[in-house]
Amino acid sequence: MKPSEHAILDQLFLGIDTGGTYTDAVLWSEANGIVAKAKALTTRYDLSVGIGGAVDAVLAASAAPPTCIKLVSMSTTLATNALVEGQGDRSALVLIGFTEADLAKDGLGAATSGSPVVYCSGGHDVFGNARELDLSPLLDVLPSLAQQVSSIAVCSLFAVRNPEHELRAEALIREKTDLPVTMSHELSAQLGGPKRALTTFLNARLISMIARLVQATESFLTRRAIDAPVMVVRGDGSLISSNFARARPIETILSGPAASLVGAQHLTNLEDAVVADIGGTTTDVAILDKGRPRINPEGASVGGFRTMVEAIAMHTFGLGGDSEVALSVHGLDANLTLGPRRLIPLSLAEMLHGNTVVRELERQLRSPNPGRYAGRFVIRTGVPEKLASGLTSAEEALYSKTTITPAALDGIVTFSTHNTVISRLVARGLVNIIGFTPSDAAHALGKQSNWSVAAAGLGAELFRRQKDGAGREIAQSAEALSEWVLSEVTRQSAVKVLHTVLAEDGLEPVSAIAHPLVQKALHRKSGIAGITINLDRPVIGLGASAALHHAGIPHYLGNRCEIPNDADVANAVGAVVGQVRVAAEAQVSQPVNGVFRVTASTGVQDFPEEGQAIAVAESTVRALAASRAKSAGTDSFEISIKRDLRTAIVEGERTFIDAAVIAHAVGRPRIAIG
Numbered sequence: 001m002k003p004s005e006h007a008i009l010d011q012l013f014l015g016i017d018t019g020g021t022y023t024d025a026v027l028w029s030e031a032n033g034i035v036a037k038a039k040a041l042t043t044r045y046d047l048s049v050g051i052g053g054a055v056d057a058v059l060a061a062s063a064a065p066p067t068c069i070k071l072v073s074m075s076t077t078l079a080t081n082a083l084v085e086g087q088g089d090r091s092a093l094v095l096i097g098f099t100e101a102d103l104a105k106d107g108l109g110a111a112t113s114g115s116p117v118v119y120c121s122g123g124h125d126v127f128g129n130a131r132e133l134d135l136s137p138l139l140d141v142l143p144s145l146a147q148q149v150s151s152i153a154v155c156s157l158f159a160v161r162n163p164e165h166e167l168r169a170e171a172l173i174r175e176k177t178d179l180p181v182t183m184s185h186e187l188s189a190q191l192g193g194p195k196r197a198l199t200t201f202l203n204a205r206l207i208s209m210i211a212r213l214v215q216a217t218e219s220f221l222t223r224r225a226i227d228a229p230v231m232v233v234r235g236d237g238s239l240i241s242s243n244f245a246r247a248r249p250i251e252t253i254l255s256g257p258a259a260s261l262v263g264a265q266h267l268t269n270l271e272d273a274v275v276a277d278i279g280g281t282t283t284d285v286a287i288l289d290k291g292r293p294r295i296n297p298e299g300a301s302v303g304g305f306r307t308m309v310e311a312i313a314m315h316t317f318g319l320g321g322d323s324e325v326a327l328s329v330h331g332l333d334a335n336l337t338l339g340p341r342r343l344i345p346l347s348l349a350e351m352l353h354g355n356t357v358v359r360e361l362e363r364q365l366r367s368p369n370p371g372r373y374a375g376r377f378v379i380r381t382g383v384p385e386k387l388a389s390g391l392t393s394a395e396e397a398l399y400s401k402t403t404i405t406p407a408a409l410d411g412i413v414t415f416s417t418h419n420t421v422i423s424r425l426v427a428r429g430l431v432n433i434i435g436f437t438p439s440d441a442a443h444a445l446g447k448q449s450n451w452s453v454a455a456a457g458l459g460a461e462l463f464r465r466q467k468d469g470a471g472r473e474i475a476q477s478a479e480a481l482s483e484w485v486l487s488e489v490t491r492q493s494a495v496k497v498l499h500t501v502l503a504e505d506g507l508e509p510v511s512a513i514a515h516p517l518v519q520k521a522l523h524r525k526s527g528i529a530g531i532t533i534n535l536d537r538p539v540i541g542l543g544a545s546a547a548l549h550h551a552g553i554p555h556y557l558g559n560r561c562e563i564p565n566d567a568d569v570a571n572a573v574g575a576v577v578g579q580v581r582v583a584a585e586a587q588v589s590q591p592v593n594g595v596f597r598v599t600a601s602t603g604v605q606d607f608p609e610e611g612q613a614i615a616v617a618e619s620t621v622r623a624l625a626a627s628r629a630k631s632a633g634t635d636s637f638e639i640s641i642k643r644d645l646r647t648a649i650v651e652g653e654r655t656f657i658d659a660a661v662i663a664h665a666v667g668r669p670r671i672a673i674g
Helices: 005-009 047-062 078-084 099-105 109-110 137-148 164-176 193-223 242-247 255-269 346-354 356-365 393-399 416-427 440-444 453-464 478-504 509-515 516-522 567-577 609-633
Strands: 012-018 020-028 033-041 068-073 091-096 119-121 151-156 181-183 230-233 239-241 273-279 283-289 315-317 323-330 333-342 377-380 431-435 539-542 578-591 596-599 603-607 638-650 653-667
Touching: 012 047, 012 255, 012 567, 020 047, 020 567, 033 047, 033 239, 033 567, 047 193, 047 478, 068 193, 068 567, 078 193, 078 255, 078 431, 091 193, 099 109, 099 193, 099 242, 099 539, 109 255, 119 137, 137 164, 137 283, 151 193, 151 239, 164 181, 181 193, 193 242, 193 315, 230 242, 230 255, 230 516, 230 567, 239 242, 239 578, 242 609, 255 273, 255 567, 273 478, 273 603, 315 333, 323 440, 333 478, 346 356, 346 377, 346 431, 346 440, 346 453, 356 453, 356 567, 393 416, 416 431, 416 603, 431 578, 440 453, 440 478, 453 478, 478 516, 509 516, 578 609, 603 609, 609 638, 609 653
Parallel strands: 012 068, 068 230, 091 119, 091 151, 151 181, 273 539
Antiparallel strands: 012 020, 020 033, 230 239, 273 283, 283 315, 323 333, 377 431, 578 596, 578 653, 596 603, 638 653
């Protein structure tokens, strides 16, 4: 895409999104919208490599000089994937005022298993009154902790009402070590000590990981003469500066899906919609209400951990263009299953590795009865060899047979137990499986052509020869099999959207969808009583294959499906058009009659009058929000104040109970000048 001369001279913003299969990049301007877009394969072993490929490609497509880029914004799956896969640096947790029994709550024990946990007496009560603090247990272990961990998390009881003890612990840690410190009161103003401790600990584990990604990205941009602020998308769709993300990486979980919602709203101008984003690995579905993503009131849940991170209410399903296509035989019938495991498509593997895949597929097709592993290959992921330590003898034996070139699985797996061993190697991130996917079905039908059409067609022919319970081939032709696969993706996409809207309506989606009436409506079965399902808002289909898989959703769910022209890069667009959005909160309580106490992250203040306390709370949160907005990357912002005042009438007189005062600062990120 060649931009106009005006667009080249305009201020350009670079948006980047790292997805499961592709890393997308867009150049966008406020005057011209998308100037250029490009993709590069995501390099999971080092995300910065894929980012560099996408950025180089979009610069080449635009012919714009790098000096025109005034802002860089990225959404990343790194924090989300790390928590899902149990990765992260070794960290220590300092608990002040808690006991060992608290580890059994909110998954804190599971998260800290094998990590040092230090208990100190202290903390505060709900009104911010201090208990006696004793940091000697922490002081005693700091010399050894400095050698054992990469970061330390500190959580004190009721620190959101008085952060004094966390601040004193932080000062001691910084005095004795060079380790980064995360304090719980900086991440959340919510009560719930163990859950706040969990969030703080997970944040500490992610610090160096996000720092490495940001550093690698910034170094790459410097080498390309791109001198612009770098922003990162948070889990609620707002933007934060790269330095802010370095300190609070936990806030970037669900960054990619959040960016897709922001991009969907920008590309369609729809205020109320269901957004379904299909990628290579997953389909993410969420709700737009009045132009804003619906937020999960319970906090983001990732990798089995429920955090206090404010994030979109995203429903993620293992359904994508690279989902594993398998056969499920029940009695005489056979049905297709899709996912949740991601495979490398045959067509992609052939494109990347020459004639290796096609040659083996042709060999397998010459057999009158292809084996159970026909059409499957295994390949090393390319991670450093040190990550393969600790393998069992069976794992080591199979792993030694794999290389960075696809190898036919029927030549490696000789016993049924080997299949389990291969699955363990996949779970360790050491190898990937190559096989038939919906992306291959699309290539076999000529609906996609970016990878190897020949490998896709051979894979479809091999797959369709599988037998049902009656011994019949499951499809008459490779084309019929491929059409079946694509129609099943569309049907299951509609089911995933329905699952999401039922859950957001407060219903139990699994049992509701299984109801005969709902099944009748989904399958459009005729009868005296006609049953249909209609959404109250349209669906926005996103992803490179949205036009292929989501265009048929209205057949099942009634309302229209809108697929914007740039649906393939909506996440990258969302990364660059978002706003900085931060909040600050203060509490006003009455610990004793006639004393009105203001508690915030700045400390505790007492006042004799309610109005005075409320006024100070408002000025405090306004100043905090302004400071955080500048740290998050904006110099031009607006602040709104919300009061949540609780009172009661006692014997005919108004009685103050408590109040929460919240300030929200919203603004566009700062850009490079000149």
